[in-house]
Amino acid sequence: MECTVSWTGAAGTRSGMGFVAETGSGHIITMDGAPDSAKPENGGQNLAPRPMETVLAGAGGCTAYDVVLILKRGRHDVRGCSVKLTSERAETDPKVFTRIHMHFTVIGKGVPPQVVERAIALSHDKYCSATIMLGKTAEITTSFEMVEPA
16 A cells, blocks of 8 residues: 655645645545644644544544445445544644544344444454554544434
């Protein structure tokens, strides 16, 4: 796997903290920093997610992918899955994630809650590279709710 990240600056200038990542699969991700009123040259323009937000989003995508795949392989009628991640970071550099909570909402017809719980646990403990890696610095907790389709 590879990725190339390039500094774009702000609006074609070489100031600001905008970056573009081109992934090995040929996709583009933009990132930017938060504005810094004390030192504008060190801040971003808030035009894209922060790099650490993309790390958190990647972990959510990785684990949601696992949960859906596990449920589908078990031949369960899963129709939707979302995961809301909330996090806390260390106050000093490096500001690693120290706590992450993942709340899954699974939409499915007749999917037993214990099956969803097991799918989440398998992702968390065995399959999701992103959350297993983040678990080296962060306490990761999970919860879920089931929604029957109308």
